Amino acid sequence: MSSFKLQDFATDSPEITVYLTDEANEAQLLSFPAFKEWLATLKSSLAQQKFSDHSFYKDRYSLRSIKIQSVDWFGPRIGFVKLKAEIKNSSGEELPGIVFLRGGSVAVLMILRPTxxxxxxxxxxxxQPRIPAGSLTFMEIPAGMIDNTERTFKGAAAKEIKEEVGLELREDELIDMTKLAMQGHKAPETLESAMYPSPGGCDEYIAIFLWEKEMDRVEIENLKGKLTGERTQHENITVRLLDYERLLEVGSRDAKTLAAWSLYEYLKRTRELP
Structure with missing residues (x-):
């Protein structure tokens, strides 16, 4: 098993060894955006322990080692990484450190109002099929991962809608509901202004957008049953139109859909949305 020393993580941390698998080398791992982002966030959060009002101020935790357990490639780039981070305090108490890295995602609540x-x-x-859930017909709002070429949440959201639904959206038509709901709240850690669906085991965060528009009824009907999706990504997506009043009845299995509905209703109630 090859390994390397993690440089410049924290001055008060012991030497940190990263143990690799044969599936990726040091340079490939360090260039994986999700790994870099996770390290930076963890470093910032551990640094907060130096303040006297922090829960772990008296016995601070530090990163001791990282063991890469598996790497999945999406063609020429890393897609997923599973690792075990050893994080202990001076008493030897260890924090749960099994991590599935996949990076950020976007989701869009698209509401159409007939003219x-x-x-x-x-x-x-x-x-669409969601094999991890054992499903071939999983219903959800449009969503997708942010890849290395996308620089903004809005750009990623517009790209996903074009690929999955076949609609061209302007970025200025998208409202970032997660960011809007969190405005005014200053978090003690540098987490994303996004929803974390499974923070106990995965780094994924999802920025949830709203696109609400009036459309001719004929155009709305033409979307029904339209088969879309990027064939190169082995996607097989059918677009469905659902009455908003039935959204929770159908979409309650999907965390993105539940979060989008709650954000939309909350922001409407607080008049943050027109």
């Missing part, structure tokens, strides 16, 4: 009935609302949903 002939503005109080009527339809939500664009995607139905």
């Amino acid at each position: 002939d009935a503005r109080d009527e609302r339809w939500v664009i949903m995607t139905e």
